[in-house]
Structures are given as structure tokens and as C-alpha cells.
Amino acid sequence: MVESLFPKGTARFWTALLSILLAFAIGAVMIIVNGDNPILAYSTMIQSSLGSVNNLAATLAVATPLIFTGLSVAVAFRTGLDNIGSEGQLYMGAMAGALVGIYLKGLPTTVHITISILAGAIVGGLWGWIFGWLNVKLKVNLVVTTIMANYLGILFTSYLANYPFKPPRAPIGSTTFVQDSARLYRFFDSSTLNAGFLIALAMLVVYALFFNYTKFGFEWKTIGLNRFFARYIGMNIHRQMLWAMFASGGFAGIAGAVEVLGVQGRFVQNMSPGYGYDGILVALLAGNSAPGILAVSILFGALRIGGIGVEQVTNVPSELSSVLRAIIILLVAAQAVIFAFLKTRRKKHHELGSTVRS
Amino acid sequence: MNWEALFGPSVLEASLRIATPLLLAALGGAFTHHAGIFNIALEGMMLFGAFFAIVASYYTSNWVIAIAVTILVGMIIGLLYGVFTIHLKADFIVTGIAINVLGLGLTTYLLRALFHVKAGLQDARIAPFPDINFPFLNSLGSINEIFNDQSLFTYVSWILVVVLWLIFYRTPFGLHLRAAGEHPDALETAGVSLTKTRYIAAVCCGVLCALAGAHLSLGYLNQYVINVTSGRGFISMAAVLFGGGNPVIIILVSLLFGFAESMSIRFQGIGVPGYFALMIPYVVTILALVVWSIQKQQKLQQAESAPESLT
Numbered sequence: 001m002v003e004s005l006f007p008k009g010t011a012r013f014w015t016a017l018l019s020i021l022l023a024f025a026i027g028a029v030m031i032i033v034n035g036d037n038p039i040l041a042y043s044t045m046i047q048s049s050l051g052s053v054n055n056l057a058a059t060l061a062v063a064t065p066l067i068f069t070g071l072s073v074a075v076a077f078r079t080g081l082d083n084i085g086s087e088g089q090l091y092m093g094a095m096a097g098a099l100v101g102i103y104l105k106g107l108p109t110t111v112h113i114t115i116s117i118l119a120g121a122i123v124g125g126l127w128g129w130i131f132g133w134l135n136v137k138l139k140v141n142l143v144v145t146t147i148m149a150n151y152l153g154i155l156f157t158s159y160l161a162n163y164p165f166k167p168p169r170a171p172i173g174s175t176t177f178v179q180d181s182a183r184l185y186r187f188f189d190s191s192t193l194n195a196g197f198l199i200a201l202a203m204l205v206v207y208a209l210f211f212n213y214t215k216f217g218f219e220w221k222t223i224g225l226n227r228f229f230a231r232y233i234g235m236n237i238h239r240q241m242l243w244a245m246f247a248s249g250g251f252a253g254i255a256g257a258v259e260v261l262g263v264q265g266r267f268v269q270n271m272s273p274g275y276g277y278d279g280i281l282v283a284l285l286a287g288n289s290a291p292g293i294l295a296v297s298i299l300f301g302a303l304r305i306g307g308i309g310v311e312q313v314t315n316v317p318s319e320l321s322s323v324l325r326a327i328i329i330l331l332v333a334a335q336a337v338i339f340a341f342l343k344t345r346r347k348k349h350h351e352l353g354s355t356v357r358s
Numbered sequence: 359m360n361w362e363a364l365f366g367p368s369v370l371e372a373s374l375r376i377a378t379p380l381l382l383a384a385l386g387g388a389f390t391h392h393a394g395i396f397n398i399a400l401e402g403m404m405l406f407g408a409f410f411a412i413v414a415s416y417y418t419s420n421w422v423i424a425i426a427v428t429i430l431v432g433m434i435i436g437l438l439y440g441v442f443t444i445h446l447k448a449d450f451i452v453t454g455i456a457i458n459v460l461g462l463g464l465t466t467y468l469l470r471a472l473f474h475v476k477a478g479l480q481d482a483r484i485a486p487f488p489d490i491n492f493p494f495l496n497s498l499g500s501i502n503e504i505f506n507d508q509s510l511f512t513y514v515s516w517i518l519v520v521v522l523w524l525i526f527y528r529t530p531f532g533l534h535l536r537a538a539g540e541h542p543d544a545l546e547t548a549g550v551s552l553t554k555t556r557y558i559a560a561v562c563c564g565v566l567c568a569l570a571g572a573h574l575s576l577g578y579l580n581q582y583v584i585n586v587t588s589g590r591g592f593i594s595m596a597a598v599l600f601g602g603g604n605p606v607i608i609i610l611v612s613l614l615f616g617f618a619e620s621m622s623i624r625f626q627g628i629g630v631p632g633y634f635a636l637m638i639p640y641v642v643t644i645l646a647l648v649v650w651s652i653q654k655q656q657k658l659q660q661a662e663s664a665p666e667s668l669t
Contacts, residue, residue, distance in 0.1 A: 149640075152641070281459070329456045333452045
């Protein structure tokens, strides 16, 4: 269980913040080695990702799929399920959303969008549920099967986009555009930021309410903390874990469907630059909390957009942002261990002290 | 339909060529598998090797130096992975994903920072790994066509299969390595350092994965393309799990996966979708895991019911 290793509460916040600052320091060295000025690079990064309404819109547009995939992974991790398959679930959901968006005709906009996104959620959810079922019923390693499922999902949807659903004379593997009634509303002409962001915010609220105030949320958390205890006190852990896998895949599926309906307008092969994998990093860094997921998604969105901005002004390639992402998560992983070590030492100290006193 | 083009010797020749990086990385994965490290970082380790091999070959035009640099880079990545997973006891999945993200990010960053190119690097200065010609095979027709004139590391990988099998199953170190995975406490009791054994495994894994990547860029494509591995590390991981770390099964599975990929290319060439052939490694692995899990469950059930039947 990945989750249990990380510190909780304020410790988590400071670990994350320290890691981010350290990563930027390491990034600064890379920028200097590259012959550029790190202060210029970082101020450009902030300016081009957050400095104006347009730039902020671009950042939030990238943050939108990350919120969904972050939620996808967070739901699974909180229930003690190591679902690494959000990327494949995203593609399956994207294709389902696209097909419903293309082939259902004559519906009012709200209905059409709702059905398309639901289709994405259901297909993505099923693509998670299958491997959850193999894990729960047959004890097949979930990490391995969901990694394999990523590639199966990507290959299968690529096949659909290149053969049965490819319009004639289309150059790359993509479907036709969805109906106008299935397009998510865009706030600005100059940005792909769309109503999907509001759906993402709503889902964050639903997620927080579900885990904090509902019976099922409580059961899922309990299963995540200790599934043997959960079974012992009479919870139907298998059924709940399957629902959790469905929900996890569902969020990833929504990520894909929203990308199709709001950004691309159709299914395009290779449309996700690893949003599913980034979702894992988002959930880990955010400690699975709803505000954390929002903050980290915006941070990662700003890094991605800011990286592109830096490339235009300096000689620093935009991939600086993925390097920073990787370093942040490595540092968090390392610090988590250091925190745990300090805690056990303090505890030992405490125990020793108390035995001496008694 | 031209069956000769589909199933002729050239398909088998291509299968061997395609299987080589899968095999090399999987042999690396076998080290960590035996040592009890659940390694999903093969992909990232391969990318580092693929990139630095090209860089070394570009600046020196010498493939021997390229191999030396690749091995060094592989050792560093293996050590880095070891520091996080063994020393700091960080989670295998988190570390693995971080190494994969870092591999893709850093190689792309450096490619563009050093060479100012957009998608890849192709240059006359890059010295590829040599193809090896065995004169005694020349008169053997199809056999010659399939097995002769393969790239250096294709033959090296076959030799490694034998060497690693001997190391894993016939040497004290191999015993320690497998004990590190199966009975780590027993290993410590026997006075062998678990940490040291796992570090050796991580470093060997890094080196073999880096060589796998180097073969991709210098033995196969003779250029560097961004994300050149494109998921091959995970196919290798599948081969490791399928073979349970046994090099002999790993080479057979790698050849099967290589054959599947070369078939998919052929299919594509005659207008038949090759995607389903490309799915074979993943489907095969999932099915194998399911079958093993069912067998394990049955054994457990038998073990549970046995005492009852005695009473």
C-alpha cells in the first residue's frame, strides 16, 4: 500500500513544500549549467503560467484533467488499492465519450454532454473494475495488471481511431468531431479552458463529502487503513473495493471524456501526455485531500504551461517541468521515510524514557 | 496475400532483432525480481542508457566508449534506485514511477539542451554497434539469414542468458540473491548482508537495462528518438514476471513478444491492423498471472482442507 508510507496532516504539507523548493533549487542549477539565468527563467515561468487571465486560463485548462486523474488515484489509494491504470482508463473513457458525442444526435446540449461524460465514466470505470475483480476474487497483483491494462487501453483505442472510426482522408488516428451539442462551453476564445474545470471542482467537493460524511466513504477509508479489521467488523470489503475500483476508473474516464468534449473536440490517439501517471504524483503529493489535489493539479499545470513559456524566452527546454515533477516526487518519497524514521526514534526515546521513569 | 513476406525468414530475423532489448532489460529485471524488489523502473533505466549511449557515440564516434559510458550510467541509475528503495525504503511504485518520469523528462531535456533538436538526433558522427558475421553460417541459407549478421548485443544477450542462469541457480551469490527475495531473514541469519545483495541486484539491473536501451539506439535505430523505448520496459517487466526471473523462460517469452511485434509490423504493411498483435505481451501476462493465482488459491484451499480430512 503506497499510501501508508506518507506522513499525515501538517507534516505532509511541510514535506511537500520543502520538496518543491528543493526541486526548484536543483532546477536552478540545471538552468545555470545550461547558460541561462534561473531568476529570469523562474520569473518567466510564473509570469507565463499565472501572470495574466489568459495565462491562468491555460494553466487551469491543463490542471483540469489532472484533478480528475488525481481524484481517480486518490479514491483507489484511500481504499488501499494500488491502481496505476488511470492512463488506460482515461483513454477508454475518452473513446466512449467521443463515440457518444459523435453518434447520438438531436439531443439538447446539457443532456448530450451529461450522457457523453457518463459514458466515459462507465467505460473507464469498467476498465478499472475488471482488474479490481481479478485482484479481489483471484488475488492477481493489481499493480501489474493495471500497468498492462494501460497499454491494452491505449492500443485498443488507437485501433478504433485508426480503423473503424477513422474518417476518410484524416491524416492522424482520430475520430470525427463530436456534435456541437456535446461540446463543453469554453470561457475564452483564446484558451481551451472549459466547463470541464467546473465539473472538476464539483467532483472535488463530491469526493470530500463522500469520504467525510457518508457511510460508504467511511467503509472505504476503513478498508484502506486495514482491510482485515474492516472485514472483521463485518464490512463487505470485496464489494466495496470493487465499487472503489469502478469509481477510480470512472474519474479517469471522465478526465478522458472532458478532454474530448472540451479540448480536442474528438478522440485523438496519444492525446494524453501522461495525465494518468501524473495523477499518481498528484494524489501522492496531495495526500489524497481534495484541497491538496486542487493545489497540486494547478501547480503541475503551471509547471507545464510555465515550462513552455520559459522555452520561448530562454534556451531552457520545456521538459524542465517534467524533471522538476520527478525530483519533487523523489524528494517527497525520501522525506516520507526520514519523517517515519524520526517518528519511530522519538517514540523509542519516549518508551525508553517512560520505562526508566516507571 | 504474400505468405512468404508474412512468415519468411526475414520475420524471424526481425523477431530476434526486436527481442534483444526486451531480453536484455528483462535479464536486468530478473536480478531485482530475485532480490525481492518489485521493479517498475525498467523503462526509465532503459531510456537513460539509450540516451547516454548516443551522446557518448556522438562525441567520440567510438562504440566501445559508448558501451563503457552506458555501463557507467546504468550503474549510477541502479545506485540511485537502490538508495531510494533499499536505503531509504521508499515505496517501489513511487520510486519506479519517479524514475520513469525522470528518465523521459531528463533525456528529453538534455537532448534539446545539448543538441537543439526537436524530435531526435541523427548524425554521421554516431558510431553504431557492429553487426557480427560468422563465416561458417554463410552457406546455410535461411539459417544464415535469420541468425547471422545480427547486432553485437543480440549475441551478447544470448550468452548472458546462459551466464545468468548459472549465476542464479549454480553459485552461492545466486542463492543469496534468491534468498534476499524469498527469505530475507534467513539471509541475514546466515550472515550475508541483505542490503548489499539488493544493491548488487539494483546495479546489475541498471546496467543491463541501460545496455538494452543502448542497443535500441546504437544497435537497432542508429539514432535517438524522444521516448525511444515507448513502453518496452513494461513488456520486459511482463517477461520477467512471466518467467519468474528464470533467464531461460525469459528468453523464450522475449522471443515470443519480439515475434508478435515483428508480425504487427508485417500486418500493418499489408493493411491489416497490427494493434492486436502488439497487445499480445500484455494479454499473455495478465492471463498467466490469473492462471497462477487460481493455482495458488487452489493449493491454499487444499492445504487448509487437508487437516480436516484427516480428522
